[in-house]
Amino acid sequence: MLSTRSQKWSKIPYHHGKDNTYHPTANPHGITFLNNAFNWLIYKDTTEFFNRNNHFDSSLCSYAEGYTGTLRLRTAMAKYMGRKFQPVQSIDPEEITFASGVTDLNEVCALVLCNPGEAIMLGRPCYGAFNKDLVMRTDTTIEWIDVGDRDQFTANCVQSYEAGYEAAKARGVTIKAMIICNPHNPLGQCYPEDSLGAIMKFCGEKGIHLISDEIYAMTTYKRQDRKSEVFTSVLSIDPTGLIDPKQVHVLYGMAKDFGAAGMRLGCVISRNREFTVAAQSICRFSSPSNFSMDLAAKLLENEQFVDELLEKSRQRLYEQRLVGEKLLTEAGIKFHNKGNAGLFLWIDLSPFLRSYDSESEQWELVDKTNEDGWRAERVLMKRLLHAGVVLDHGEGYACSHPGWFRLMYPVGEDTLREGIKRIAKVVSSPASSK
Ligand SMILES: Cc1ncc(COP(=O)(O)O)c(C=O)c1O
DSSP states (O other): OOOOOHHHHTTTTOOOOOBBBTTTTOOOTTEEOOOOOTTTTHHHHHHHHHHSSSOOOOGGGGGGTOOOOOHHHHHHHHHHHHHHOOOOOOOOOOGGEEESSSHHHHHHHHHOOOOOOOEEEEEEEEOHHHHTTTTTOOOOOEEEEEEEESSSTTTTHHHHHHHHHHHHHEEEEEEEEEEEEEOOOOOOOOOHHHHHHHHHHHHHHTOEEEEEEOGGGGGGGOOOOOOOOOOOGGGSSOOOOOGGGGGGEEEESTTTTTTOOOGOOOEEEEEEHHHHHHHHHHHGGOOOHHHHHHHHHHHHHHHHHHHHHHHHHHHHHHHHHHHHHHHHHHHOOOEEOOOSSSSEEEEEEEGEEEEEEHHHHHHHHETTSHHHHHHHHHHHHHHHHHHTOEEEEEEGGTOOSSEEEEOOOSSHHHHHHHHHHHHHHHHHGGGGOO
């Protein structure tokens, strides 16, 4: 008999092992994975850099400097962030803690900031894995806040957070922190400076912590056809009169901007010494490899390479996003048409939600305002899988309306074309599969 908590975990399967991945010639019947957010458009450039720089000092085979980031890496990251995140106050390497990925550091934030049963609030839809990362091993709960018709990227989103905070309090829930994802996953938008200021002020007034997951910071590009929001880090906003800087914690990592998820390297930047010491104390369970840290330090120190890589990434992401938008439009599929960052398109398949009526043996449109809509979303998800295309669906992102899916577009163009072709086929032939 497993422990009670394991019995819960054993019902949450996780990606394990090699996939049957689509390739236009080598595996044309393979699956087009358009789910896991990864920047396939630059990972070869990063790999080439690593292959040119893989001369390791033998000290890396030892425990070396310990578990939470070598001084060389923390210094390189502080300097890099000084150049790219424009912090109001320069970042001291001692304010940076490394672990094996931002996934881990989200959990660390929950463990360090919340007692069991206390909550972290966040607007929805938002990165679905927060539901696991902040919760699974921590006994923290999540308060999803509905922003309703308000635009969650404008300063008046705070009215929704205020209402959500008070409603939770009335239910006896203690909220200890708020998390935002900027640039946003899955909407691909950046928070403007005034909205961030309003959120910081809200957290300051409530006395709660603000965790800002900025893992997609440098995937922001400028669109030619409409106004594009620039990326603004909370570190670049003067907290005076808004929030105690000890309540602000920023997450960043190598996975997205550098196409290096396999390095398993993330960091948290905090001006709160007590937070940092506590985080470092538990990060011994999730220590990154010295070899990863060595390569990451070399990469970040090479400013020319970094600047060129990020510029290439921005260009390729923008171009490929336009390809994705065109293919979706041709297929009659609408999408959230606002973002200029991130690795995904948030697509609206709600017009295609159907349920199978066994009496009439027909696929029928469903009522999207009740559980039927969510059931139909799950059915559509299965039908897409059956057709060889994997997307993340909105229910996992706590979306308020059924029928939205997240499509990760920076894959090879062949894969993107094939994936969207398969989606188009499924949604245009509702009776092809139950
Ligand atoms: C918002 C956000 N945070 C964290 C992560 C995970 O980062 P890492 O690979 O460093 O664990 C992801 C990956 O999809 C993400 O979208």
